[in-house]
Amino acid sequence: MSLKIAVIAGDGIGPEVTAEAVRVLTAVRPDIEFEHALFGGAAYDDCGDPYPQATHDLLASADSVLLGAIGGPKWEGLERSKTPEAGLLGMRGALNLYANLRPAKTYAALADASPVKAGADCDMLIVRELTGGIYFGKPRERRENGTVAIDTMVYSVMEVERIARRAFEAARTRRSSVVSVDKANVLESSRLWREVVETVAPDYPDVELRHQLVDSCAMLLIKDPGQFDVILTGNLFGDILSDEASMITGSLGMLPSASLGDPKNGQAFGVFEPIHGSAPDIAGQNVANPLAAILSGAMMLNALGDSDGAGRIETVVDAVLNSGVRTADLGGSVGTTEMGDSVLAAL
Ligand SMILES: NC(=O)c1ccc[n+]([C@@H]2O[C@H](COP(=O)([O-])OP(=O)(O)OC[C@H]3O[C@@H](n4cnc5c(N)ncnc54)[C@H](O)[C@@H]3O)[C@@H](O)[C@H]2O)c1
Known part of the structure; x- marks a missing residue:
């Protein structure tokens, strides 16, 4: 079945990296229609x-979305x-993209790039709740003539349960271990989080569950990242821990992510994007x-059921790295389009 994929190239390096992704996807799946x-x-x-209405309508009608990156200093002073x-x-709220999946894996060919001694063993998946918690809770406001600021951390049973199930299901396809990360020694929302995860766990008796406080998790990620398989956590903690995990792999420019909602017409739907931002410092330089x-x-492709196509791309990326082709962030001198050319040639 052909696929309709909405493409948001975005800002900064977004259009440059997205163009290469579209070239590679087109080679693997000539039937994809990009809009x-x-x-x-x-x-x-x-x-x-x-986030114009026309963009929302296109995204909502697509099978999935490919996004480059957005933002930059040009728009920082806006309301x-x-x-x-x-x-x-x-967009995350409007499309109900509540499950953010961020794999952090160190490639064998790039093991030396990790700033952490134990970094070569890193192969984890962070499952982060994406539409709740402190980024969405109300009130969020200034009071007392702007001298007091309030953000609110809110989680409901429903929100925790659905993301916990995503994490347990993902663990079943990996090494069957979930570490749920919270701050239950201080926060009420974290106590609810822990209770709900405990009630979901018996449905997955084949998956081992452990709870970890966020501060000690941050330390363990540096000390022994290899112990983690799936990390399940909320919006704020997941934002921070997933950036930490990405650095352990040594290469921000290597890591993909998915933001998923409930399946649409029985098929996965989500926004797929690199974890890096728009990198204004290197934009437009190839x-x-x-x-x-x-x-x-x-x-x-994997989420949409084409594991063969996904596997082809992943194998080829491995092969290209093993052959020594490197962009500047990996210590080489190959440009953006040349890296795309290498992947296409290897395909
Ligand atoms: N989802 C998103 O679109 C997203 C995510 C994070 C940040 N941002 C936005 O991006 C802008 C810049 O943020 P930042 O500088 O903190 O983070 P960034 O990820 O854009 O850049 C951090 C550093 O990594 C480098 N880098 C990033 N991606 C790279 C790549 N593919 N290849 C080589 N080097 C790469 C950059 O040159 C920079 O030195 C901000 O406006 C921020 O809000 C957007």
Whole structure:
């Protein structure tokens, strides 16, 4: 069955890396129909809205979405609701993308790039709740003439249960271990989180569950990242821990991610994107590493049931790295399009 994929190239290096991902996906799946949409800073420049209705309609009607990256200094001074980041949060909420899956794996060919001694053993999946917690809780406001600021951490049983199930199910396809991360010694929302995860666990007797406080998890990630298989956590802790985990692999430009909602017409639906941002410092120079975007395409194919296509891309990326081809972030001098060329040639 042919696929309709919405493409948000975005800002900064987004268009450069997304172009390579589209080239590779086209080679693997010539039947994919790509439709481009404006979003983030580019959409604000076009119509004053980072998440225009026309973009929402296109995304909602697509089989899935491929996103580059958004944001940059050009849009930093805008009122909060107009920023590219507000567009991103708005999209996650509007499309109900509650499950953020971030694999962090050190490639054998890049083991020396890890800044951490034990980094070569890193192969984990962070399952982060994406539409709740402190990024969405109300009230969020200033009081007392702007001298007091309030954010609110809220979680409901339903929100915790559905993300916990995603984590247990993902663990079944990996090494059958879930570490649920919270701050239950201090936060009431974390106590609820822990209780709900405990009630879900018996449905997955084949998966081992452990609870870990977020501060000690941050330490263990550096000391012994190899012990983690699936990390299940909330929006704020997941944001921070997943960036920490990505650095352990030594290569921000290598890591893909998926933000998933409930299946649509029985099929997975989500936004697939590199974990890196728009990298304004290197935008327009053809030096960005496009592999995270290309691997995001593989993750998308996998979620949509084409594990053969996904496997082909992943195998080829491994082969290209093993052959010594490297962009600047990996210590080489190959450009963005040349890295795309190498992947296409290996395919
Ligand atoms: N989902 C998203 O679109 C997303 C995620 C994170 C940050 N951002 C936005 O991106 C902008 C820049 O943020 P930042 O600088 O903190 O993070 P960043 O990820 O854009 O860049 C951090 C560093 O990593 C480098 N880098 C990132 N991706 C790379 C790649 N593919 N190849 C080679 N080097 C790469 C950059 O050059 C920079 O030195 C901000 O406006 C931020 O809000 C967007």
